[in-house]
Amino acid sequence: MLLRPAAFRSLRRWAPVLPLLVLLAGACSPDHYPQTALRPISDFARIGDDIQTKTFYWALGVFVLVEGALLYAIFRFRGKPNDAEPRQVHGNTTVEIVWTVIPALILAAIAVPTVRGILQTNAIPKGETLNVEVIGHQWWWEFRYPDLNITTANEVHIPVGQTVSFRMGTADVVHSFWPPRFAGKRDVFPNRETRLWFKAEEAGEYPGQCTEFCGIQHGRMAFRVRAQTPEEFQGWVAHMQTLGPKPAKAAAAPDSVRTASVGAKVQGPQQAQPKNDARQNAAGKDSGSTVSPPVPPQDPAYAAGEKLFLAKGCVGCHSLNAVDAPKGMIGPNLANVGGRSYIGAGTFKNTDENLARWIQNPQAMKVGVLMPNLGVSADEAKSLVAYLRAHQ
Numbered sequence: 001m002l003l004r005p006a007a008f009r010s011l012r013r014w015a016p017v018l019p020l021l022v023l024l025a026g027a028c029s030p031d032h033y034p035q036t037a038l039r040p041i042s043d044f045a046r047i048g049d050d051i052q053t054k055t056f057y058w059a060l061g062v063f064v065l066v067e068g069a070l071l072y073a074i075f076r077f078r079g080k081p082n083d084a085e086p087r088q089v090h091g092n093t094t095v096e097i098v099w100t101v102i103p104a105l106i107l108a109a110i111a112v113p114t115v116r117g118i119l120q121t122n123a124i125p126k127g128e129t130l131n132v133e134v135i136g137h138q139w140w141w142e143f144r145y146p147d148l149n150i151t152t153a154n155e156v157h158i159p160v161g162q163t164v165s166f167r168m169g170t171a172d173v174v175h176s177f178w179p180p181r182f183a184g185k186r187d188v189f190p191n192r193e194t195r196l197w198f199k200a201e202e203a204g205e206y207p208g209q210c211t212e213f214c215g216i217q218h219g220r221m222a223f224r225v226r227a228q229t230p231e232e233f234q235g236w237v238a239h240m241q242t243l244g245p246k247p248a249k250a251a252a253a254p255d256s257v258r259t260a261s262v263g264a265k266v267q268g269p270q271q272a273q274p275k276n277d278a279r280q281n282a283a284g285k286d287s288g289s290t291v292s293p294p295v296p297p298q299d300p301a302y303a304a305g306e307k308l309f310l311a312k313g314c315v316g317c318h319s320l321n322a323v324d325a326p327k328g329m330i331g332p333n334l335a336n337v338g339g340r341s342y343i344g345a346g347t348f349k350n351t352d353e354n355l356a357r358w359i360q361n362p363q364a365m366k367v368g369v370l371m372p373n374l375g376v377s378a379d380e381a382k383s384l385v386a387y388l389r390a391h392q
């Protein structure tokens, strides 16, 4: 008999758990875990995924062989009541050498693709790349496109099919940049530039996350990667390049952040354009953003919001310019905040309600965030929402 009564009893004890396990396995649908490295959609991510898959199958083979030998030995050589004392052995040099050499060879074999992957993923990409500077802040991400002279925050737009080359730094403490569907984690440091590159394969909006503990809101230091078709990306760039300082009073650009951005070239048109033309480009084909129609600047709420943005001091920490954006700002760039999917660095859906709640009481939504409560009334918040929503 294969199972003794005791073993059978213990199996019966665990039987009720089985449906639960089945249920749990069902919950493992990849759609429940958008922040996964197991569904790669870039060349970089595939390198890591390939190594992981290969290693997994190696391990599976080892598991089957070892456990098979173990089970075979258990049943083939199991003791019977009247058996004599088995022969006692103390070491076997041949067997010990064999079981040392085999794992060493396996590790050496795994090292080949691993080391190759390390070299590949750390190489500086050659050829036509889109350059993006990533600057970590407590607790949000700044994205600057030095060759396009545009800046945005928390949602990095990239074209599908072109290698994007990230040069990364931080304005304060160490963070770690991780867009799991596209690439592995890479730390960002105050005094050292780190690099990351990948070529996106699929358009869509994907989550990213800071993965180095950087303070109380480390967990809410997320971001979105918005991969777009080349045409949509060009449209987005062209639109962003219209969001510059008003010609009359160009903003000074304090250069207090230590990053890779040296000698950003100014190019592209900066002609004024009504804000409400922006919508088509900003939304792109990405779904999931809850963007209401932009409020025309003539709207009284917009005008009131514009005044409040100055009066409440918002302007001291946030720039509304995508073009010639100042460096070293404490708060995220808001040039296209109205069209983003999330606020609070990938944390809350960008609805009017959430935006109003945030403006009135950011500390309640993201405890310890550097934005103080500014004593904004509900009506004032409405106006500010109208004003910011128009910035798409």
Ligand code: CUA
Binding pocket: 136, 137, 139, 174, 175, 176, 210, 211, 212, 213, 214, 215, 217, 218, 219, 221
């Ligand atoms: Cu930034 Cu954790």
